[in-house]
């Protein structure tokens with residue numbers, strides 16, 4: 001098992017260090033790779049079981065897109081062949097068609113998945129979140145400058161129960177395609193959602209021994225958190 | 235400038251609203267300012283201003299620095315206005331001018347020391363241009379509103395008036411590069427004798443060269459991105475500080491500080507480097523406003539303690555500390571943890587952050603803050619309390635803190651009964667609000683228990 005954290009020194013703005021700690025602990029046997037911004041991602045050239053990338057500043061996002069554009073065919077092929085990749089917040093946008101800026105300019109992204117993002121730097125959107133994926137409640141916090149517009153047939157993570165979705169009109173959150181999972185949920189996402197994390201990781205890695213850290217405590221915290229978010233005024 | 239009639243209407247109605255709120259004993263300074271700005275959107279342009287306007291902004295330290303700076307200017311005989319009564323947004327600033335200016339809208343003050351919310355700069359600077367602007371530091375903070383340090387940097391960088399002189403932190407390569415065309419001075423604290431470097435901070439808001447974005451050589455890192463750097467690719471290096479610390483005697487709480495012309499001793503309130511930054515930046519700014527550096531040093535001896543932020547007493551030989559510290563901040567709690575870890579003795583720590591109303595959104599801060607400072611056997615009881623008690627406990631476990639040192643107490647009233655006073659040399663309460671009954675009750679209950687011990 002190999003886990004690659006892409007650019008954690010710049011792409012972990014909103015508590016994603018918690019997700020990184022969580023994954024490292026979940027796979028105690030795994031080889032952990034932390035790829036720096038100035039390095040070439042390892043998953044482009046070798047088999048990496050899980051790739052994680054968190055949120056970054058807009059300037060860094062544009063630099064990363066520019067660096068990855070020449071590799072977009074490799075990234076596309078990897079994802080088509082079932083690469084497991086978890087992207088949080090604006091890291092999701094790297095894999096879409098383009099990011100539209102305040103000025104109406106289009107920043108071409110890798111163009112792999114059928115969605116685009118519209119960025120409004122003076123309009124920071126934020127709210128607590130509850131979503132339903134089957135019977136499971138997914139919780140978190142959203143805080144972002146972008147709204148995402150996807151095609152109807154592109155699968156998503158969950159239905160919105162509280163808060164807003166991919167855009168202010170959307171009632172769905174997240175993007176799931178093959179083994180790509182993108183979500184705007186901060187939280188940190190995995191730590192805050194141990195039941196989802198367990199289900200998703202077991203589905204992705206049925207052969208692996210997964211030791212979710214302090215699972216009982218994490219689940220108690222999750223139930224309490226869910227109750228509290230439910231009580232919060234919309 | 236001739237003031238339009240709408241200004242006088244705004245000013246008088248705003249002033250009446252202010253009196254009305256006082257009669258009703260309502261605090262908060264948002265409403266009168268908001269009313270004035272509603273009537274005259276350029277109220278801040280039109281209202282009278284002191285001869286000298288100093289503003290203080292940045293992620294951490296604004297309020298403490300404003301208090302010190304005001305004290306230095308007042309001690310030097312200046313008549314100073316401020317916005318300490320209320321908020322640091324445009325409405326709060328408008329309320330401050332409503333409070334301090336005469337009915338005719340004139341300012342009776344020589345100088346103004348105004349705390350400025352980083353994000354509000356864009357709305358305020360078109361109307362009030364500070365002569366001097368002190369930026370304490372820029373970190374990621376208030377994720378929901380302020381996003382990240384680069385976002386706040388861009389807002390400030392775009393809106394700082396070209397005539398404003400900047401006082402900047404030489405060890406902050408982010409805020410240190412604001413409005414590069416403006417006149418500026420720096421203050422700085424070199425790595426002090428016996429100070430531990432934090433070469434591997436949990437996170438840093440500046441990893442690559444701010445000029446060429448390539449890898450950066452580290453001279454030293456104090457914490458997070460605060461430190462000195464240089465770039466071997468493009469020649470960037472941290473700026474030289476005009477005002478700097480030469481040495482810091484933590485035991486005597488005395489810091490020798492210097493400029494090119496003089497050396498002088500400042501008295502600090504605590505032995506922490508954060509307070510030293512606050513003091514140095516306030517004195518540097520005062521100096522740029524005409525108060526000699528050596529005079530501020532003299533005034534630092536009589537600086538009134540910031541009681542609400544850091545309170546310490548010895549009760550029957552045991553230390554009792556209460557520290558006010560922003561909970562919604564990825565840096566401030568970790569600085570307190572670091573300070574506490576360095577204190578001698580066996581410690582009990584009560585983390586009383588967060589009430590029911592402000593519960594859910596601060597989870598990210600938990601994981602950005604460095605809790606490894608608490609993974610030290612000297613902390614034999616760490617209390618996780620309030621509505622997020624389980625999340626705090628999980629965070630501590632993720633920092634490898636053994637279960638038997640963690641005490642869960644959702645109910646604040648239960649905490650004093652669970653503290654093992656007999657085994658403790660130091661009991662510390664960290665809270666992110668002070669003016670609420672449960673903090674006051676908790677403080678007095680712990681103090682009472684300690685007084686009953688022999």
Ligand SMILES: [Zn+2]
Nearest residue numbers: 443446465468
């Ligand atoms: Zn450089």
